Amino acid sequence: MKKIIPIITALMLLTSCGTEVAESGKPVVYTSFYAMNDFALTVGGGDIELYNIVPSGTEPHDFEPTASDMAKLSDADIFIYNGAGMEHWAEDIADTLPETVTVVCASDAVEVTDADPHVWLNLENAKQQLQLICAALSEADSENADNYSQRTDDYIAQIDAIKTEYENAGLNGKRLFVTHGAYSYLCDEFGMEQTALEGISGDSDPSPAQMAKIVDEIKAEGAKCIFYDPLDGDKTANAVAAEAGIEALPLYTFEGDGEGRDYVTIMRENLEQLKKGI
Numbered sequence: 001m002k003k004i005i006p007i008i009t010a011l012m013l014l015t016s017c018g019t020e021v022a023e024s025g026k027p028v029v030y031t032s033f034y035a036m037n038d039f040a041l042t043v044g045g046g047d048i049e050l051y052n053i054v055p056s057g058t059e060p061h062d063f064e065p066t067a068s069d070m071a072k073l074s075d076a077d078i079f080i081y082n083g084a085g086m087e088h089w090a091e092d093i094a095d096t097l098p099e100t101v102t103v104v105c106a107s108d109a110v111e112v113t114d115a116d117p118h119v120w121l122n123l124e125n126a127k128q129q130l131q132l133i134c135a136a137l138s139e140a141d142s143e144n145a146d147n148y149s150q151r152t153d154d155y156i157a158q159i160d161a162i163k164t165e166y167e168n169a170g171l172n173g174k175r176l177f178v179t180h181g182a183y184s185y186l187c188d189e190f191g192m193e194q195t196a197l198e199g200i201s202g203d204s205d206p207s208p209a210q211m212a213k214i215v216d217e218i219k220a221e222g223a224k225c226i227f228y229d230p231l232d233g234d235k236t237a238n239a240v241a242a243e244a245g246i247e248a249l250p251l252y253t254f255e256g257d258g259e260g261r262d263y264v265t266i267m268r269e270n271l272e273q274l275k276k277g278i
Contacts, residue, residue: 024049027140030073032081032090033060034256035120036106038263040080042155043134047144051076053090056256059231060087076101077140080133083107086117104136114184118253122185123163126263127156158264166190166271174278177218179228179237182253186270197226197240211240218244225277227251249277 026049031037033054040050051072054063065073073079074097081090084107094103107117109132110125119125134152138145172191176183181196197206197214218226218240225247228237237248251273252266261269 027077027137028075029078029080029137030076031079032087033058033063035254035263036080036082038254039106039120039126039130039133040137042262043130043148043152044137045147045151047141047147048137054087054256056260057231057258058256060255063087063089065089065093074098074101078102078104078136080104080106080136082117082120082129084112084117084119085115102136102140104133106132108132113188116182116184118182118255119185120254120263121183121267122189123159123166123267124189125185127159130155155264159267162264162268162271165268169271169275171274171278174274175221175223176251176274176278177214177221177223177226178251179226179240180232180253182229183227183251197236206236211236211243215240215244218246225249227273227277229253229255231256247277249273 026047027044029040029044029048029050031040031050031052033052034056037050037052040048044050053065053069053073054060070093073093077100079094079097079101081087081094081104083091083105086107094105097103106129107119109128110119110122112119120129130152134148137148141148167190175193175195176187177195177197179197181194181199183194186192187194195214195217197210214226223246226237226240226244227249228234228251230250230252234248234250241248251270254263254266257266
């Protein structure tokens with residue numbers, strides 16, 4: 001209740017502000033963070049007014065919305081978030097929004113199998129999330145339903161193509177050493193095993209004992225690299241790599257991207273890094 005009460009208060013004070021954006025006649029869509037924003041943009045294109053809450057480059061796990069953020073959400077037509085424990089603040093806010101806001105929890109479209117919320121790193125999960133977003137936009141804006149459906153189908157075809165590339169890359173049975181334990185869904189899809197230095201959130205510094213243990217495992221395995229999420233930085237990965245005599249390579253979680261790249265582009269880049277590192 002400590003978080004929900006201030007949220008409710010802010011909404012009561014600020015929901016009357018309104019937005020000029022709504023006058024465009026397009027559905028006003030807010031997303032929680034980068035991955036959801038990209039999916040909404042992919043489906044919605046120019047038929048929606050799209051805004052994101054967590055700035056790209058900011059860790060969505062630890063983000064706290066402002067009163068202004070909450071007021072904007074109360075004026076939205078649709079609010080899309082991942083769920084599955086990814087954005088605790090979004091789950092709190094979703095319960096306080098007016099009934100006029102359609103809330104889409106994108107992880108409802110998939111099977112959440114463990115404590116890792118990064119479900120979109122599984123290509124099949126991403127397709128299901130895109131389809132759920134398509135359904136929500138189509139219901140809110142039936143006049144453009146064909147546009148939403150066509151964009152979704154076209155993008156799913158691209159995802160299917162890159163899935164074939166993953167399947168042909170010889171990933172099955174490979175062991176990945178990573179600093180951030182965020183890749184369980186990616187590993188499960190293609191038969192890989194993840195060994196992580198840090199937990200899922202990647203928000204704690206590993207101890208010297210943890211560092212030494214993973215260095216020993218890397219040497220015993222004969223691994224060529226340790227992967228890191230660029231959003232977390234490469235300091236820890238470089239330290240492990242130097243001690244183990246290997247490379248540190250980026251493997252994107254798609255929580256944010258300074259270059260504004262889309263999902264397929266990032267997943268293809270991840271495949272190239274995996275090929276180099278395994």
